[in-house]
Amino acid sequence: MAPSYDKTIATAASLAASLMLVRSLANELLPSELRDALSSALASLRSRMTWQHTIVIKEIEGWCRNCVYDAVNAYLATRTSASLSMQRLRVSSAGESEKMVVSMEAGEEMADVYQGAEFKWCLVTREVKGDSDSVGDGAHEVRSYEVSFHKRHKEKALKExxxxxxxxxxxxxxxxxxxxxxxxxxxxEWSSIVLQHPSTFDTLAMDMKQKRAIVDDLDRFTKRKDYYRRIGKAWKRGYLLYGPPGTGKSSLIAAIANHLRFDIYDLELTGVDSNSDLRKLLVGMTNRSILVVEDIDCTIELKQREEDDEEHSKSNSAAKKKAEDKVTLSGLLNFVDGLWSTSGEERIIIFTTNYKERLDPALLRPGRMDMHIHMGYCTTEAFRILANNYHSVDYHATYPEIEALIQEVTVTPAEVAEVLMRNDDTDVALHDLVKLLELKKKEATEIKTESKQAEEQKDGTEKINTESKQAEEKKDGDEIKTESVQVEEKKDDNEVVLKNELTENGSG
Structure with a gap:
């Protein structure tokens, strides 16, 4: 069998060389019309002689991530560890306790058999240089999978x-x-790491009624694909998380991701140069994902569209072009609730802020942020969840005192959690929490007392100022009255003198 195979290969190589020679002579000796006909015939013959076909599956197609690439990547990961033909493998792990994931290294090949047909896979990478204006050198790696197979399996490859x-x-x-x-x-461009945040709705320190409402809303959203299509709306849901720092906004986002099994896209607006780059990022997100913009009130200045139009009308052409290159509120809203919002399906959009009142009303209207979730200070219910999370206790002798203090003072779940984590001894940790709450109560009382004194002092100062003003006004009134009397007396004296003069003149 081997000599016959070698003979076949040698014959094919000889024939290919002969075809190349014929093509070279034809280019020099034959007219263009005849050359075109001969070239077409040679291409047809080469196609018949070539038994191998290849399908290329790129990671990125245009601006969007290729879902087929992700599927191939996940599928081959389950086949790679069993393949002994590859000399180089890539091994990764999400953490020390997680199992290792074996995958292909660039340039390696792996064979997979499906219904008797053999398919050979290869991971191909190449580096593409970015624009000179981009951050850093702008270079990035472009990846694609190539699968090769016998041409008779082409229909099976594509359809099955x-x-x-x-x-x-x-x-x-x-x-x-x-x-x-x-x-x-x-x-x-997006880059990713494994999300290892352990937060769940069971461990989240939040009012149970509020938690239940969020879970019900999420579950209802994921089941309404046909409903969104029927009413003609993009399959997305917007949540605004607002409240003081340390109230669990990031933990809630992680709990939502773990509940839905959605990836998170953490968008840092200050790292985006223009609306065009913003669109490329947002379109490049996968379906079944969560877009997060944290601290939206202070990450970037997003002016209202009316203000933008007014400034554009006052600026020159160069300034207009520079302003157009910046990320604007309109650019963000076009993805949240405009034509670009239909570029993906089953997406959650989450904005967070510590100061809801600072946000532009355009971000808050229904259809953009569908659910406003207030992340408040620690409640007695949230405290019990935290105590159970960190010390696995449902009740302790300090609970009545702690819960009474929590109702009197403002303390964030993060502050409570930090105290509970300091010591593994439950008694010590809970007594430390009592001390913290008593200190906060004392500080609150002192602040209230100082505020009351300042108010009383302010009222006293205002009273003194009022009395002084009244006394001054009375003084001014007395002076005016005295002057008026003097003027009247002087007037009367002048009249008497004038009368006397007239009398004397008359008698004379």
Whole structure:
């Protein structure tokens, strides 16, 4: 068998060389019309002789991430560890307790058999240079999978094998896939790490009624694909989390991600140069994902559209072009509730802020932020959840005192959690919490007393100022009255003198 195979290969190589020679001679000796006909015939012959076909699956298509690439990546990860043909493998782990994930290294090949047909996979990478204006050198890596197979399996590859991979990857992701958190870098690109935040709705320190309302809303949202299509709205949901720092906004976001099994895209607006880059980032998100913009009131200045139009009308053309390059409120709203909001499905959009009153009303109207969730100070119910999380206790002798103090003072869940984490001894930790709450109560009383004294002092000062003003006004009134009397007396004296003079003149 081997000599016959070698003979076949040698014959094919000889024939290919002969075809190349014929092509070279034809280019020099034959007219263009005949050359075109010969070239077409040679291409047809080469196509018939080539048995291997290849399908290229790129990671990014245009601005969007290729879902088929992600499916192939997940599917091959389950096949790579069993393949002994590859000399170089890539191994990663989400954490010390997580199982290792074996995947392909660039340039390596792996064979997979589906219904008797062999498919050879290869991971191809190449570096693309970015724009000179981008942050850093702008260079980034472009990845793609290439699958090669016999041409007689082409229809099977497209209609059966690839759909099988997509379905298998969906099942794998639902059961085993770790969640990722993405961050934006280089202007309009995402990079990711594994999300290992353990927060869940069971461990979240929040009022149970409020928690139940959020979970019910999320579950209802994920089941309403046909409903959103029927009413003609983008399949998305917006949440605004507002409240003081340390009230659990980030923990709630992680709990939502873990509950839905959605990846998180943490958008840092200060790292985006223009509305165009913002669109590329947002379109590049996958379906079933969460877009998070934290501290939206202070991460970037988002002016109202009316203000933008007024400034544009007053500025020159150069200033207009510079302003157009910046991220604007309109650019963000076009994705949240405009035409660009339909670029993906089953997405959650979350804005967080410590100061809701500072936000532009355009961000808050229904249809953009559908649910406003107030993250308040620690309640007695939230305290019991934290105590159970950190010390696995449902009740302790200090509970009545602690709960009474929590109702009198303002303390964040983060402050309570920090005290409970200081000591593994439950008694010590809870007594330390009592001390913290008593200190806060004392400080609040002192502040209230100082405020009352300042108010009383202010009232006393105002009273003195009022009395002084009244005395001054009375003094001014007396002086005016005295002057009036003097003027009247002088007037009377002048009349008497004048009368006397007239009398004397008359008698004379």
């Amino acid at each position: 094998y690839l759909p099988f991979i997509v379905a298998a990857a969906k099942a794998i992701n639902h059961q085993e896939r770790s969640l990722d958190i993405y961050m934006n870098e280089h202007g309009n």
